[in-house]
Amino acid sequence: MQQMGEMECAQMNISLAQVCQVSDPQQFKMHLACWNGYNQPLDVFVRDRKEWDGWNSWRGKRNDFSRDYIFSLIDFYPQKDTWLFGGVYRVIERKPVDNSHSYTIEAVPDYESLTGRLKITLKRPGRAKAVNFDKHYGALVVAEILPEPYSGEAFCGYDRIDIGFSMLENLISRQRTDWKTALANAKGVYLITDTENGKRYVGSAYGNSGIWSRWECYAGTGHGYNDELTKLIKQNGLEYARQNFRFAVLEYCGMKTDDQAVIAREQYWKQVLLSRGQYGYNKN
Known part of the structure; x- marks a missing residue:
């Protein structure tokens, strides 16, 4: 895959669909992971990938991830309206909320090469943490493709x-x-x-x-x-x-x-x- 810088992607207006094809977006929920009052998900992703997996398997009272797949985006808080691709997960089991606050999930390997590398431009649509992916897939724009998975901000001086x-x-x-x-x-x-x-x-x-x-x-x-x-x-x-x-x-x-x-x-x-x-x- 040809890699390009942020300015180059912005000028060419590269859509997500051009670099990350999803055959049936209606099978996906989009997870918009943001500050939870304790941690920034971007810091969690860098610190511990298993901990980040836990953010996608957590189930509250609502069945937020009600479709077969989760397309995860991480609030890239150093830049406004920018999200880091956090991977795709398949929901294997939805445990009853009174029994366990979790889904059983597994990462989909087909998307691993872009996980942590793909930065996407998106103005957050409301406060919901999970939205129907098909309503937003066509409007998502690639901001940058990092050469390696994100591991923190470069030294700034x-x-x-x-x-x-x-x-x-x-x-x-x-x-x-x-x-x-x-x-x-x-x-x-x-x-x-x-x-x-x-x-x-x-x-x-x-x-x-x-x-x-x-x-x-x-x-x-x-x-x-x-x-x-x-x-x-x-x-x-x-x-x-x-x-x-x-x-x-x-x-x-x-x-x-x-x-x-x-x-x-x-x-x-x-x-x-x-x-x-x-x-x-x-x-x-």
């Missing part, structure tokens, strides 16, 4: 980092080369924001390990062994970090920068952002 905890987990667990190379070779001052209450934590990375090693500790613990964050995560669990923590780099420093200079800049940012006391999690 030190001054543009603004990522959630789940994305940080994904980058660390996959040891994304572009992010690791950049952050392992940088000292600096970083910011953690708790979006639940607006509180901030200002930290710094110095020595020989760089920002990557410091953030790797956060990904594993949720708190990085900082006193106030440790209390918070012990009380609320790692899921609190996944739901509420965002990471940014306030100030980049080269690896040759003196450690005391980095620490001095950390103190400056703590003062400017009022991250001590009632407005933040810093203690000193």
Whole structure:
């Protein structure tokens, strides 16, 4: 299959049907997977494909996937009105809702080569998570075909980092080369924001390990062994970090920068952002 970039696809107005043919769309429900209050499905897809399968097998009180097949799309939240193709599943069994909140499903291998690679333009039609695929199939437009399944956003530059905890987990667990190379070779001052209450934590990375090693500790613990964050995560669990923590780099420093200079800049940012006391999690 010839691969093309995003701009090229947009100019040629490539329809989904041209690159992903579905013989009988009336047998399909389209799953529009969006933020569920706890996780972004895009982060789940990158983190654990089995966990993503679970999003398609979940059955609530409504029989949302009432047809033989599920055509899954994942809200590609870094870009507006863009969805990542999450695969096609065949519904094998619909268990009674009072007995089990799940469908028995299996992935259809014919679509695996495009799973995680195909980005589709679609303005979400209402709030329903499942709609009849045949009503939308003809209007779906290809935005981009990625050369490999999506594994997280490419490194964006030190001054543009603004990522959630789940994305940080994904980058660390996959040891994304572009992010690791950049952050392992940088000292600096970083910011953690708790979006639940607006509180901030200002930290710094110095020595020989760089920002990557410091953030790797956060990904594993949720708190990085900082006193106030440790209390918070012990009380609320790692899921609190996944739901509420965002990471940014306030100030980049080269690896040759003196450690005391980095620490001095950390103190400056703590003062400017009022991250001590009632407005933040810093203690000193």
